[in-house]
Amino acid sequence: MDKPRKPRVTTDPNILLEKVLDNFTLFQSDMIRMYFKTIPPSKQRRYIKALKGKSLATAVVVHCYECMGWKAEEVEGCTSCACPLFLYRPYK
Numbered sequence: 358m359d360k361p362r363k364p365r366v367t368t369d370p371n372i373l374l375e376k377v378l379d380n381f382t383l384f385q386s387d388m389i390r391m392y393f394k395t396i397p398p399s400k401q402r403r404y405i406k407a408l409k410g411k412s413l414a415t416a417v418v419v420h421c422y423e424c425m426g427w428k429a430e431e432v433e434g435c436t437s438c439a440c441p442l443f444l445y446r447p448y449k
């Protein structure tokens with residue numbers, strides 16, 4: 358007897374984004390979709406995780422990436438000690 362198949366879990370960032378957008382208004386969703394296209398693919402999943410609103414740490418990391426043009430080495434070299442997130446930035 359065949360075992361029932363497990364449903365496939367999608368890894369497509371665009372599909373994952375659409376699931377998260379249920380929590381936003383139509384206008385916000387459109388803004389997020391437009392912005393999402395500008396994010397490097399390697400950072401898109403983390404951005405989606407931040408949009409879920411369940412991890413402040415992820416939100417800080419994503420904000421720092423965004424601040425520094427999505428470049429980890431730039432975040433590591435951040436010298437903006439006046440920034441409220443400075444002590445919480447990743448890669449310090």
Ligand code: SF4
Nearest residue numbers: 421424435437440443
């Ligand atoms: S800590 Fe640095 S990288 Fe992070 S948001 Fe502030 S200025 Fe940008």
